[in-house]
Amino acid sequence: xxxxxxxxxFAFCAWLFVWLxxxxxxxxxxxxxxxxxxxxxxxxxxxxxxxxxxFIREFKKLGYVxxxxxxxxxxxxxxx
Numbered sequence: 001x002x003x004x005x006x007x008x009x010f011a012f013c014a015w016l017f018v019w020l021x022x023x024x025x026x027x028x029x030x031x032x033x034x035x036x037x038x039x040x041x042x043x044x045x046x047x048x049x050x051x052x053x054x055f056i057r058e059f060k061k062l063g064y065v066x067x068x069x070x071x072x073x074x075x076x077x078x079x080x
Contacts, residue, residue, distance in 0.1 A: 033068065033069060034069070035067070035068070035069060035070065035071050036069065036070050036071070037070075037071045037072075037073055038059075038070060038071070038072050038073065039073045039074075039075075040052055040055065040072065040073065040074045040075070042075075052074055055072075056072055059072075
C-alpha cells in the first residue's frame with residue numbers, strides 16, 4: 001500500500017510542478033515597437049539641408065534611433 005501512495009504522491013507533485021511552471025511563463029508574442037514619423041515642412045522651394053541635419057542630430061542626442069523608434073521624412077507632403 002505504501003508503494004501506491006508514494007507513486008500517487010509523486011504523480012501529484014509532478015502534475016503540480018508542470019501546471020505551476022506552465023502558468024508562470026506563458027509564451028507571449030512581443031509587440032512591435034511604434035515608430036514615430038517626423039516630417040520636415042518648408043515654405044516654398046527653400047530646403048536648408050544644414051538645419052535638417054542639425055534637427056536630426058538633436059533628436060539623436062535625446063536618444064532617438066532612426067528606423068528603430070523614429071523616422072524622419074524631409075518632405076512629407078507633395079506640392080499641389
